[in-house]
Amino acid sequence: MRTCLSIGLCALACAIARPLWAVSRPVDSVRLRVAVMSDVHLHSEPGTDGTLRKALAWFDAAGIDAAIVAGDITDWGIRSQHETFKRAWDSVFVRGRGRDGRSVTLLAINGNHDNGGFRYGGPGNYRYSSNDPKLQAELDGQRAHYDRAKQWKEVYGEAYESHFIRTVKGYMFVGSQFESDKSEGLREWFARHRRALPRDKPFFYFQHVHLRGTVLGDWVAQDDGVATELLSDFPNCIAFSGDSHTTLTNERNIWQGAFTSVGTGSLLYVWAPDGRENGWQTAHGTPVQQMPPMGGGGGDGRQAMLMLVYDDRIVLERREFAFTDGERIGPDWVIPLDVRKRPYAWKTVSASSRPYDFASDATVTVHPFRTGKDRLGNSREQVYVEFPIAQDRSDGRVRPFDYEVTVQTRESDFSRVLTQKRVYSCRSWAPERIEHKIVGCTFAREELPLEREMRFVVRACDSCPRLRQLEQQVGSALLGLDDVASSRRLTRAGGGCDFNSLKN
Secondary structure, three states: OEEEEEOOOOOOOOOOOOOOOOOOOOOOOOOEEEEEEOOOOEOOOOOOOHHHHHHHHHHHHOOOOEEEEEOOOEOOOOHHHHHHHHHHHHHHOHHHEOOOOOEOEEEEEOOOOOOOHHHOOOOOOOOOOOOOHHHHHHHHHHHHOOOHHHHHHHHHOOOOOOEEEEEEOOEEEEEEOOOOOOOOOHHHHHHHHHHHOOOOOOEEEEOOOEOOOOOOOOOOOEOOOHHHHHHOOOOOEEEEEOOOOEOOOOHHHEEEOOOEEEEOOOOOOOEOOOOEOOOOOOOOOOOOOOOOOHHHOOOOOOEEEEEEEOOOEEEEEEEEOOOOOOEEOOOOEEEEOOOOOOOOOHHHHHHHOOOOEOOOOOEEEEEEEEEEEOOOOOEEEEEEEEEEOOEOOOOOOOOOOEEEEEEEEEEOOEEEEEEEEEEOOOOOOOOHHHOOOEEEEEEEHHHOOOOOOEEEEEEEEOOOOOOEEEEEEEEEEEEOOOOOOOOEEEEOOOOOOOHHHHHO
């Protein structure tokens, strides 16, 4: 059974009368190659730069001309951690050049951790204190006196500027350093430099915190809205931001409105929104979760992007560096440079999305009542529900972001929802090739009314559209009063299932 549920309909104003430049035919020559990464969070332990070196070597082999690092280069913001980054960079791009001799430009900004991580937690905090006397002395010294501009100049060999312009192979990059939660000085800087910003070709803006009202949603940290306001006059702008560590398999990491905004993922760990039974963080104010975090909470993920700039389009390749050497984790995002075409605008994405599909023999299996551990390590009698991941959709866009498992019971002439949970497939952040093929969701016995027959219904949920959520029911399985020690399976039934058919 296929169902289409419309949620939160809202209008998106994007009044663009004509393209800023015309392209008569596709041009396949790459004009610019750029690594896009964020949230490296280098620690002070030996080997902390392993993923960074691995990613830089891959990007060198890809022939990049520049690398955007959108903040949180370090975890504590101390000089030795910045030096670790610079050593890793210089080991791959010796004297600022790639293996074939091409020039490679580092386009780095700081994030909140770079600009104050040494203050987080205070003395005694496990993450921001050290048993190493030398390191502890550095932390204490930086807490006592921090000269941001001096440290940046000495480590990176360039003057610290709150906002700056760099040009690489004729393309302009605008960087905005993180100095506080407010966009300090950005409005004044734009007033002085807006005439210098191109309108006949794309330019690239990057800051650490997500731009308000663009990618992901208001459940992640956002800036004060100044950058969104200023860039709305530049439909040829591509803005990058980090901070949230949100997995690049979440299609809401790209947004198009008056300009284009892109979330950069994270090169240290990836995070997925709260509230899922096997999500990274324990949901506050809700019952104790019955499952451990998926794949270390998604912390196994190491993600970055390769940007390819053509004359008629920009291609963003989403890449993963935890289990593989830069394998794709989803279809490329392709941004046409004809600004009349906005394939990632909410309304466009919603209209083009298709429901997920499951294999014709997909089943939901219920394993009732076995002893297990909840998130806090307490023993619980639990019911375990498992089902296969959804298959590729006809348009080949994306995998499901998560799944919803609903427990229903019969109430005279209708089905009543008893409880409902969201759950991720265990490697939803990883390349599809290594994603687990079976998804599980656990319920504690006390969450279920054992005196009632219960139906478990599963649907795949889409991260892609905000205007519409497309879903598909895999099928359902019934846990009846006599199913205390057995598992029940149900093959998906066309047209849906009812309680009577499930009993047989």
